[in-house]
Amino acid sequence: MRIEIVAVGTELLLGQIADTNSQWLGEHLAALGVASHFHQAVGDNHDRIVLALRTALARSDGIIVCGGLGPTHDDITRDAIAEVMNVPLVRDEDVVAKIRTMFSSRGREMPESNLRQADVPNGAAIIVQTKGTAPGLICPVGHKVVYAVPGVPYEMSDMFERAIAPDLQKRMAERGEIEGTIVSRVIRTWGMSESGLGETLAEYIATQDDDAAAGTVAGTATVAFLASGIEGIKVRVTVRSADEDTAMALLDEHEAEVRAILTAAAGDVVFGIDDEAIEDAVARALATDGLTLGLAESLTGGLAASRLVNVPGASSWFRGSVVSYASEVKFDVLGVPVGPVVSEDAARAMADGARRVLGSDVGLSITGVAGPAEQDGQPVGTVFVGLARPGHDTEAFGFNVPGDRARVRQYATIAALDLLRRNLG
Amino acid sequence: MRIEIVAVGTELLLGQIADTNSQWLGEHLAALGVASHFHQAVGDNHDRIVLALRTALARSDGIIVCGGLGPTHDDITRDAIAEVMNVPLVRDEDVVAKIRTMFSSRGREMPESNLRQADVPNGAAIIVQTKGTAPGLICPVGHKVVYAVPGVPYEMSDMFERAIAPDLQKRMAERGEIEGTIVSRVIRTWGMSESGLGETLAEYIATQDDDAAAGTVAGTATVAFLASGIEGIKVRVTVRSADEDTAMALLDEHEAEVRAILTAAAGDVVFGIDDEAIEDAVARALATDGLTLGLAESLTGGLAASRLVNVPGASSWFRGSVVSYASEVKFDVLGVPVGPVVSEDAARAMADGARRVLGSDVGLSITGVAGPAEQDGQPVGTVFVGLARPGHDTEAFGFNVPGDRARVRQYATIAALDLLRRNLG
Numbered sequence: 084m085r086i087e088i089v090a091v092g093t094e095l096l097l098g099q100i101a102d103t104n105s106q107w108l109g110e111h112l113a114a115l116g117v118a119s120h121f122h123q124a125v126g127d128n129h130d131r132i133v134l135a136l137r138t139a140l141a142r143s144d145g146i147i148v149c150g151g152l153g154p155t156h157d158d159i160t161r162d163a164i165a166e167v168m169n170v171p172l173v174r175d176e177d178v179v180a181k182i183r184t185m186f187s188s189r190g191r192e193m194p195e196s197n198l199r200q201a202d203v204p205n206g207a208a209i210i211v212q213t214k215g216t217a218p219g220l221i222c223p224v225g226h227k228v229v230y231a232v233p234g235v236p237y238e239m240s241d242m243f244e245r246a247i248a249p250d251l252q253k254r255m256a257e258r259g260e261i262e263g264t265i266v267s268r269v270i271r272t273w274g275m276s277e278s279g280l281g282e283t284l285a286e287y288i289a290t291q292d293d294d295a296a297a298g299t300v301a302g303t304a305t306v307a308f309l310a311s312g313i314e315g316i317k318v319r320v321t322v323r324s325a326d327e328d329t330a331m332a333l334l335d336e337h338e339a340e341v342r343a344i345l346t347a348a349a350g351d352v353v354f355g356i357d358d359e360a361i362e363d364a365v366a367r368a369l370a371t372d373g374l375t376l377g378l379a380e381s382l383t384g385g386l387a388a389s390r391l392v393n394v395p396g397a398s399s400w401f402r403g404s405v406v407s408y409a410s411e412v413k414f415d416v417l418g419v420p421v422g423p424v425v426s427e428d429a430a431r432a433m434a435d436g437a438r439r440v441l442g443s444d445v446g447l448s449i450t451g452v453a454g455p456a457e458q459d460g461q462p463v464g465t466v467f468v469g470l471a472r473p474g475h476d477t478e479a480f481g482f483n484v485p486g487d488r489a490r491v492r493q494y495a496t497i498a499a500l501d502l503l504r505r506n507l508g
Numbered sequence: 509m510r511i512e513i514v515a516v517g518t519e520l521l522l523g524q525i526a527d528t529n530s531q532w533l534g535e536h537l538a539a540l541g542v543a544s545h546f547h548q549a550v551g552d553n554h555d556r557i558v559l560a561l562r563t564a565l566a567r568s569d570g571i572i573v574c575g576g577l578g579p580t581h582d583d584i585t586r587d588a589i590a591e592v593m594n595v596p597l598v599r600d601e602d603v604v605a606k607i608r609t610m611f612s613s614r615g616r617e618m619p620e621s622n623l624r625q626a627d628v629p630n631g632a633a634i635i636v637q638t639k640g641t642a643p644g645l646i647c648p649v650g651h652k653v654v655y656a657v658p659g660v661p662y663e664m665s666d667m668f669e670r671a672i673a674p675d676l677q678k679r680m681a682e683r684g685e686i687e688g689t690i691v692s693r694v695i696r697t698w699g700m701s702e703s704g705l706g707e708t709l710a711e712y713i714a715t716q717d718d719d720a721a722a723g724t725v726a727g728t729a730t731v732a733f734l735a736s737g738i739e740g741i742k743v744r745v746t747v748r749s750a751d752e753d754t755a756m757a758l759l760d761e762h763e764a765e766v767r768a769i770l771t772a773a774a775g776d777v778v779f780g781i782d783d784e785a786i787e788d789a790v791a792r793a794l795a796t797d798g799l800t801l802g803l804a805e806s807l808t809g810g811l812a813a814s815r816l817v818n819v820p821g822a823s824s825w826f827r828g829s830v831v832s833y834a835s836e837v838k839f840d841v842l843g844v845p846v847g848p849v850v851s852e853d854a855a856r857a858m859a860d861g862a863r864r865v866l867g868s869d870v871g872l873s874i875t876g877v878a879g880p881a882e883q884d885g886q887p888v889g890t891v892f893v894g895l896a897r898p899g900h901d902t903e904a905f906g907f908n909v910p911g912d913r914a915r916v917r918q919y920a921t922i923a924a925l926d927l928l929r930r931n932l933g
Contacts, residue, residue: 096544097690098535099732099744101526105549110523119521120556124530124547131545138563265522307519319524378831384817385810388831392809393914395880397833403841404831406803406813412828412866441837455820489818 084255085118087143089135091150091160092234093126104149104239111243113265116323117251127151132163136229140167145227145254147247150234152217154197164222164229165204172202175209175218182216210246214238221250228254266330267321270341271359273501274352277310280318283348287340304337313390313493314360351505361500366394368507369445374472376503377441378404379417379433381424382451382466387496402441407433416440423459425450427467427479434469435477445507446471449499453488464491468499470506509680510543512568514560516575516585517659518551529574529664536668538690541748542676552576557588561654565592570652570679572672575659577642579622586627589647589654595630599623600643603634607641635671639663646675653679691755692746695766696784698926699777702735705743708773712765729762738815738918739785776930786925791819793932794870799897801928802866803829804842804858806849807876807891812921827866832858841865848884850875852892852904859894860902870932871896874924878913889916893924895931 088105095102105122112119121142125135132151139146151160165172178201186193200217203209210219210232219242220231230247232239272280284306291303309317320337324330338356345352354364369376378388388404391397405416413419417436419429430448438446447470454463464483471477480502484494513530520527530547537544546567550560557576564571576585590597603626611618625642628634635644635657644667645656655672657664697705709731716728734742745762749755763781770777779789794801803813813829816822830841838844842861844854855873863871872895879888889908896902905927909919 094732095531096534096547097538097746098531098533099692100734101528101531103526106520106523106526108523109521113522120551120553121560122521122547122549126545128545134567135546142559267524307524309525321522380810383814384822385805385813385829385831388810388833389808389814389917392833392878392917395913397809401833403833403837404810404829406810406829406831408813408817408823408826408828409866415867416828416865440841441834442840453817488820492814492817 084145084251084258084260085120085143086112086145086147086251087139088112088119088122089132089139089146089148090122090124090234091127091132091148092124093128093157095124096126104234104236107236107240108147108149108243111240111248112251115248115251116263116265117255127157127159129159129163129166132160133166136163136167140224140227140229143227145229145251147230147232147243149232149239152200152219152231152233154194154200154216156196158199158217160231161199161202161204161220164207164220164231167229168204168206168222168224170205173205174198175201175203178203178209178218181212181218185216210242212238212242213245214241219246221246263323263325264327264330265321265323266327266334267319268334268338269357270318270320270338270353271315271355271361272318272345272352273315273354273361273497275316275345275349277308277316279349280308280316280345284318284341284344287344304333306341312490313386313497315354315497354501354504360390360393361497361504362390362394364504365391365500365507366397366400368504369400371508374444374507375400375402375442376445376447377402377437377443379413379437379446379448379469380404380406381408381413381433381449382453383449383492383496383499384408386492387447387449387499390496390500402443405437405440425452425459425461425465425467427469427481430467430469430479430481431471431477432469434471434479438471444473445503446477447499447503449495451491451495453491455488466491466495466498468495468502470502472506509570509676509683509685510545510568511537511570511572511676512564513537513544513547514557514564514571514573515547515549515659516552516557516573517549518553518582520549521551529659529661532661532665533572533574533668536665536673537676540673540676541688541690542680552582552584554584554588554591557585558591561588561592565649565652565654568652570654570676572655572657572668574657574664577625577644577656577658579619579625579641581621583624583642585656586624586629586645589632589645589656590629592654593629593631593647593649597627598630600626600628600634603628603643606637606643610641635667637663637667638670639666644671646671688748688750689752689755690746690748691752691759692744693759693763694782695743695745695763695778696740696780696786697743697770697777698740698779698786698922700741700770700774702733702741704774705733705741705770709743709766709769712769729758731766737915738811738922740779740922779926779929785815785818786922786929787815787819789929790816790925790932791822791825793929794825796933799869799932800825800827800867801870801872802827802862802868804838804862804871804873804894805829805831806833806838806858806874807878808874808917808921808924809833811917812872812874812924815921815925827868830862830865850877850884850886850890850892852894852906855892855894855904855906856896856902857894859896859904863896869898870928871902872924872928874920876916876920878916880913891916891920891923893920893927895927897931 207222212218222229407413419432433448434446451466632647647654832838844857858873859871876891
């Protein structure tokens with residue numbers, strides 16, 4: 084089953100918004116084992132939408148067309164589908180009643196233009212709308228199919244999961260096609276470069292069958308790398324299998340192998356899986372040790388604190404942060420000795436100060452040079468991290484990170500939180 | 509001149525990455541006045557790339573194909589273009605020499621596979637690579653053209669601006685087509701809802717010619733609204749004109765009109781234009797008054813501080829922030845009286861405390877409930893902002909914002925910084 088995605092909207096062509104719907108649909112079609120060999124975007128123009136749909140029907144088994152179902156004059160996807168089906172639009176009285184009810188229950192007058200959303204190509208089935216006013220459509224075109232969904236992301240994803248995914252699975256079963264499912268897992272790392280990860284995993288990747296690049300051989304994995312700033316460097320492992328349970332078991336094996344290779348080469352570089360961010364790893368490590376945390380941030384200006392409070396329940400272990408951007412705040416509030424503030428000594432004094440001022444078990448500090456100019460004789464990208472904790476001398480760690488102001492801050496934050504994670508638990 | 513964008517990469521179809529290149533190219537083609545009626549994405553498959561290119565050539569005057577020019581076995585865009593042109597690939601010795609030099613200057617061995625990047629469809633011109641190893645291509649196909657650029661965003665944008673944009677302008681001049689330029693301006697606001705902005709501007713929008721929706725009438729504007737969290741609610745005004753100077757002058761007129769309408773209806777809601785964020789507006793207001801700023805953040809956990817340090821030169825007016833996430837830090841460090849910490853009294857005491865502890869002229873505080881549970885009897889989304897400044901009694905402002913934890917923090921941050929902006933200068 085090959086499904087082409089057609090996104091409708093002039094704003095997509097003009098680059099005014101990113102086409103996140105096609106990305107979402109591509110990911111979810113792949114998870115169902117549905118091939119999607121082409122995507123298209125087209126503007127709010129009747130003839131060009133018709134041409135895009137005909138092009139897609141010629142090279143695919145079906146289409147998901149996204150957008151252009153609303154009430155205004157430039158919502159013309161319904162008309163274009165009716166032309167491709169060669170049928171008239173028919174007003175659906177059930178949908179009319181539903182739209183009228185929706186307006187009256189909110190005590191609002193319904194503009195007549197809203198009834199355009201009840202016009203349905205003759206022969207199409209309706210995907211009932213639960214979150215907005217425009218219904219979705221399932222439109223037969225010969226032995227092929229055109230699904231139409233609104234462009235509002237949460238209406239689109241709701242209709243896909245509730246109606247389109249089950250319909251696709253039924254069609255695939257009828258065609259005797261169980262193409263299987265494609266699932267991915269992200270292994271998040273910090274401490275190796277992207278090329279270092281690539282070289283370390285080169286032999287493992289080479290043992291995967293070449294055909295895996297096309298996702299056609301069950302059990303083999305495809306591996307991709309993605310440097311993601313404060314989210315770490317991601318290793319994405321993708322496998323294909325007949326069913327999700329088997330695919331998940333395969334992913335478990337591949338994850339274990341990747342972890343073993345990376346650990347043997349570079350130690351504890353894996354900090355999380357999929358959506359687990361560095362702050363989640365820090366929260367786990369602190370909970371394991373039963374410790375509270377206070378920060379002193381100069382370079383990162385509150386960025387590390389703002390990440391830590393993302394973790395639900397952070398209030399049980401996170402005390403706060405002294406964002407000591409001005410040197411005087413370092414001296415007066417944190418008790419840093421007057422002198423260069425981009426230094427190991429300052430980092431240690433800041434960590435001790437954070438612990439004392441905020442009353443935490445652990446103090447973590449970050450100082451350095453974000454740029455554009457050097458400071459205290461240190462070049463842009465210089466970072467010093469201080470770590471104060473019970474039963475240990477206060478330590479400092481120095482390193483350099485690349486990039487502009489924003490990237491220096493991101494790298495410094497993840498590097499400092501990763502240092503903390505590795506020194507706990 | 510109609511240019512279709514074809515993005516190449518299986519990872520795009522699988523939704524593993526967003527197709528930001530097509531968005532960027534769409535925006536920049538529009539600015540040149542080049543129509544782009546269709547975009548396609550296709551995977552790393554020879555026959556399907558050929559099909560996508562032939563489909564695009566049939567309905568457009570040219571193509572920009574993006575990606576698949578690298579050195580590995582799945583970089584096959586060159587081969588597909590050669591098939592569409594019906595010519596062989598020829599190894600270009602100048603490009604070979606350039607790639608060899610690039611490797612040897614870095615003291616690295618060049619894998620032979622890199623020479624694939626020197627294979628050029630016979631008759632194509634080369635866009636010299638300045639940032640990576642793969643050159644771009646300008647390929648004649650009859651009286652149409654296929655431009656090929658790498659998928660790495662900064663290589664793509666560099667080649668577009670350096671070679672493709674001038675070539676397109678030359679072709680448009682030869683065709684006697686000056687379709688004009690489309691330019692946009694973003695007016696950033698805080699203080700009105702998206703629907704409130706829409707209603708306030710409804711009459712102004714109605715006076716714009718209907719044809720403006722298609723961008724075909726010079727002088728009329730199309731208006732779009734976009735709620736963007738911490739970036740405010742954006743009003744995007746787009747005009748089309750024969751040349752950029754005229755278009756900019758039109759934009760100036762439209763901006764003045766929109767500002768006048770919004771100011772008459774709701775006061776000082778416009779805080780910035782285009783890339784000017786709320787922190788830039790705060791920096792300007794503080795500089796005007798010659799004041800320094802200190803924060804006390806609870807709800808926002810350092811987010812407000814991390815935005816302020818984005819402003820170049822922030823160290824001249826930003827002292828720092830006390831991120832008092834734990835109540836004890838509010839009591840012990842900021843001197844907040846023991847009691848409910850989500851209250852006007854606490855907000856005032858935090859603002860005073862920030863000013864005192866950080867030694868700043870102005871103290872701004874943010875406390876509230878991010879959720880998931882209520883706190884101090886206050887529901888999720890409750891925000892109190894405190895403002896302490898010279899010559900005024902310390903004030904507190906209470907309001908409610910919608911959303912999950914992350915959105916509550918974003919809205920609280922922009923609301924607090926907007927309050928500060930309005931009360932200065």
